[in-house]
Amino acid sequence: MSVRVFVTGGTFDKEYDELTGKLYFRNTHVDEMLRRGRCALDVDVQTLMMIDSLEMTDEQRSFIVQACRECEEDQIVITHGTDTMVETARAIAEEIESKTVVLTGAMVPYAFGSSDGLFNLGSALSFVQSLPRGVYIAMNGRSFAWDDVRKNRDAGVFEKLET
Amino acid sequence: MSVRVFVTGGTFDKEYDELTGKLYFRNTHVDEMLRRGRCALDVDVQTLMMIDSLEMTDEQRSFIVQACRECEEDQIVITHGTDTMVETARAIAEEIESKTVVLTGAMVPYAFGSSDGLFNLGSALSFVQSLPRGVYIAMNGRSFAWDDVRKNRDAGVFEKLET
Amino acid sequence: MSVRVFVTGGTFDKEYDELTGKLYFRNTHVDEMLRRGRCALDVDVQTLMMIDSLEMTDEQRSFIVQACRECEEDQIVITHGTDTMVETARAIAEEIESKTVVLTGAMVPYAFGSSDGLFNLGSALSFVQSLPRGVYIAMNGRSFAWDDVRKNRDAGVFEKLET
């Protein structure tokens, strides 16, 4: 039993360009993070895109859904920018019923030392192995069903919808 | 629904004493790690002891079991040295049937930058919320039932028992 | 014999705002860096401004010159953005003849783990104690006289003027 990790970019993978002083994407840090976590799971990491989730198009979102459908694994973790993570979760949930899909991300880039990324990756990989089929977001040490979650932008945390 | 975290020491919490050049224990890093993980779970952290697990006595092990029994929470994470983590898991399993208990630790101290501790803590907190009642070890991105796990000391990883 | 450190901002002190995803200034990291370097010099740190050096006005540059003139110390280190560091060095050199002034900065923010800032601060504090009166830039492990240095923006290093 193996887990597929799809990388789509997001704060998780941003780096600092010392020549321009801007943040940018180069390669994903997920492989390095799995080594650091001494992860012994059978994990297959694949980069689908490397973008800020605010700039994700409908086509790119459809491409992610398609990748989830077509991969062999039933357990999928997706690293994703936090700003539109809920939107992508919904797009996947509308199409995929037979797999466990967990989206996660980070508030601070992994490369910046104080990142929550390693904690979140450990969390997402654990939830994807233990939660029933469905689409979830794993952030802040919690799991959220795709249809009962929003990002609270003022506090920088994910939370359940108010009832 | 809240999670209890019991701290017992282990590599997880070791620090470097710059005056003696030795590793030692001061305070736990779990609270700092929860902040870094932007953990929004209702977590109650309690330090039971601060020891190398090779030096854990039967009395100390019984004290951990008692703490698991007496605390209000049904979901318990225990940070523990890796060398006798399996032994403590067994002691708990023999006494506690109605709770989910997940033991975790680290191969490298959290204070040393390259630690797996943050990954493991994210993993343990996620498994404890999603696994059925029982006693488990969460290491290397995986969960192990207490009676089907050993530490492979040569490789520095946890693995299932050979069948 | 004590050293004055004037903080003006620059990449050195930038931080990542996890709510906006932008870089910004909060407080200087110089005090924390001096503690980490176990610095036992008599150092007096004073923040003059907290700005990106590309946005430094003539008035602000004059304010720095005035601060150098009026402080009691004869040995002054200035942390400064790299983009206009040479320009500020020139402004100081035109007015201050009786002190040793060393400007330094960083290509990567100190808060980002992989920063050159700690190396540069150690370098600047050492040069300021050992170089004769004059105005210098300390970057890349070297010291440069204020009138024989430029930032090579393509390479991200400081170098002597071509002869």
Added chain:
Amino acid sequence: MSVRVFVTGGTFDKEYDELTGKLYFRNTHVDEMLRRGRCALDVDVQTLMMIDSLEMTDEQRSFIVQACRECEEDQIVITHGTDTMVETARAIAEEIESKTVVLTGAMVPYAFGSSDGLFNLGSALSFVQSLPRGVYIAMNGRSFAWDDVRKNRDAGVFEKLET
């Protein structure tokens, strides 16, 4: 004009062995540290030995003196354990008169994140370029003449001898 760096080990280069839980030496971190400091000096790094300075023999100390004498460079930085750094400085000073030699080290291993090593390396490389011929210790942001310095073991800092 180039600088020779001789590596002899010390806390500077210690690492954590996650299988044994002990500190040990593997390779030096000096090259990585020079890259992180964006050092553009012409530096030639050579490992002479990789030992705890408490275990340094007279033969090893003589070997360091010989290396200082025979190398082409007139500016030499030596990374060294702090416990017997003063003793090695004396051995060099008794034999070498025509070069600038600066010994430095660290209270915390570079690999452990909170190390003073990068600060000290920046400091030593700057002092070696700017101090007159002689043998010095660069620690705590200061330079000490070899015959007016001791390590205060209780405070973990270097200081001048009492007069």
